[in-house]
Amino acid sequence: ATPLAALAPHARRFGLHPLQTFTHDRGPEQLDGAWGAVTAEAPAAARIAVELAEALGLRPFRIDDGMRALYHAGAVMASNYLVTLRRAAGSLLDAAGAPPEALDPLLRRTIDNGFALTGPIDRGDWETVERHLEVVASVEPELATAYRALALLTAAQASRTVPDELSGALA
Amino acid sequence: ATPLAALAPHARRFGLHPLQTFTHDRGPEQLDGAWGAVTAEAPAAARIAVELAEALGLRPFRIDDGMRALYHAGAVMASNYLVTLRRAAGSLLDAAGAPPEALDPLLRRTIDNGFALTGPIDRGDWETVERHLEVVASVEPELATAYRALALLTAAQASRTVPDELSGALA
Incomplete structure (x- = not known):
């Protein structure tokens, strides 16, 4: 779980993690219907992340940057x-x-x-x-x-x- | 895993265990497409068990009577x-x-x-x-x-x- 700070000095940095397992045998439709974890600090960055998630067919939810390891351990x-x-x-x-x-x-x-x-x-x-x-x-x-x-x-x-x-x- | 011997003195005794989980909210269609474990000694009993399984929409397979605990532990x-x-x-x-x-x-x-x-x-x-x-x-x-x-x-x-x-x- 690389922290968002790794993307400094970008101000509108965000993370988007699709909660799905992927195979090389299928295409981008593998994202459809999966959920996606959004981490962002600035509200403008969060808005872009949520829009990107929805454009990809993901159902976005937000988590705090410091919770990503716990979230990923659950996944x-x-x-x-x-x-x-x-x-x-x-x-x-x-x-x-x-x-x-x-x-x-x-x-x-x-x-x-x-x-x-x-x-x-x-x-x-x-x-x-x-x-x-x-x-x-x-x-x-x-x-x-x-x-x-x-x-x-x-x-x-x-x-x-x-x-x-x-x-x-x-x- | 009660052994088939519990059904003595019946000669054509058999067991049929549907490998499925059931809820009271659904009906007998819950059996459709599940597998079913058949235990039987006499060939005539096995034939009846397989026919019953298929009539119920189950896919039958046979296991030895002594293997039922191991099979159930896996299930x-x-x-x-x-x-x-x-x-x-x-x-x-x-x-x-x-x-x-x-x-x-x-x-x-x-x-x-x-x-x-x-x-x-x-x-x-x-x-x-x-x-x-x-x-x-x-x-x-x-x-x-x-x-x-x-x-x-x-x-x-x-x-x-x-x-x-x-x-x-x-x-």
Whole structure:
């Protein structure tokens, strides 16, 4: 996150970061419908940035220059770690003899449903959570740390108290 | 994952698990296009399960009865932990003053692009990865463990060697 000050002495300096992932296989239409983070100091600069964003098909929002690293950390968590999740979950399905691509309609519907939580942690079904942890640690031990950390975070977000006998396995 | 044996003494017993997340706000069309895991022993039972799956609009695949826990652990990782990621990343954007829903076109495109990895870990930009870890740990410390675990797993999946000076921060 290079600060706006790097553009000194320009007075109407601004930053415009498209919140999207891009591939060389597609063209500029990849910007359509994505959001764009505008950082600017002078009001005149912000107006130009917002106009540019809209001309590019982006939905602009403003953030403070000092918040760009936090904003970008969130963008990485969503986009890059979704790739990580899909690869990890796909390798579990593959090890179970199931086609990894069977996960994709599930992932799309999870977005369509507004990220409503379902599944064993939502139900407080800790026996199932524990069996999942065991089988993951046994078959794909390199996934165990991330699997556990995400189980704990999911429980915390859902305000679910992890039972004592499982806390040790999750820590 | 209740075993098929629970259905004894039925000879043509089978299981059919739709790989989908459901909401009460929608109807049976939620099955359309999802995949369905078939477990069966007798060939006649498997035929019935596959026919039932297709009648329901599911794309059937077979897995062994003993693999259902592993398969389900993978399904949970994809679907439930995507919810976790979105909530966590959304709270980082919120803390940065950005709208969390700006992540959604990014998540959809990540799926459309076949889960191609982009971003700082893919580029080997460890300075940025380290700054993200610092800002997440500082602003939302409850996210730090999962963020670190996913960074390490992402690097391993991409066959990227994490530099020594960052290994400590990531462990």
